[in-house]
Amino acid sequence: MRKDAGFSIIELMVAIAILCILAAIAVPNFISWRNNAQLSRAARDVYSIFQKAKLEAVRRNMTCTITFSANGYTAYVDSNQSLTLDSGEEVIRSRNWSEFSGVGLDPSAGGGDGLSFANPDNSLAFAPDGLPRNNLNSLGSGTVFLTYQGNRQSTVTISTAGNIRID
Numbered sequence: 001m002r003k004d005a006g007f008s009i010i011e012l013m014v015a016i017a018i019l020c021i022l023a024a025i026a027v028p029n030f031i032s033w034r035n036n037a038q039l040s041r042a043a044r045d046v047y048s049i050f051q052k053a054k055l056e057a058v059r060r061n062m063t064c065t066i067t068f069s070a071n072g073y074t075a076y077v078d079s080n081q082s083l084t085l086d087s088g089e090e091v092i093r094s095r096n097w098s099e100f101s102g103v104g105l106d107p108s109a110g111g112g113d114g115l116s117f118a119n120p121d122n123s124l125a126f127a128p129d130g131l132p133r134n135n136l137n138s139l140g141s142g143t144v145f146l147t148y149q150g151n152r153q154s155t156v157t158i159s160t161a162g163n164i165r166i167d
Helices: 009-060 110-114
Strands: 064-068 072-077 091-096 103-105 123-126 142-148 152-158 164-166
Touching: 009 064, 009 072, 009 091, 009 103, 009 123, 009 142, 009 152, 009 164, 103 110, 110 142
Parallel strands: none
Antiparallel strands: 064 072, 064 123, 072 091, 103 142, 142 152, 152 164
């Protein structure tokens, strides 16, 4: 007697059906995880630029400023303490929100622009002592409201004492 080796068509179809069911369950979870990862990555980047500007201000004994816009942010050594990027000032880092696919400032928060800084220029500076300052040279604070395609939100907040947190 000869023994036939291999799978029957029914066994193969059952295995394919099980794989399809598992894929149908896994793909939406993977997409959700990816979206959360993009938003988390952008929030960590904003957190890190606040930390970097704070450390550079102390290290260089100069004011370092971060200016936000609808397109992204720019961190720079603000030699004249104007809280605006002037020619000749060194840029520490500049990012576009497009580098974080689907992430941007949340227009439904922070007065309509996704930011809650005390000055109209949407800038926050760190003085050489490491404390945040606003355009009036008093202690500054604020929040950056990030969103992923309008349905997931994250915030990066800096207190007047210079503590930075992601919520």
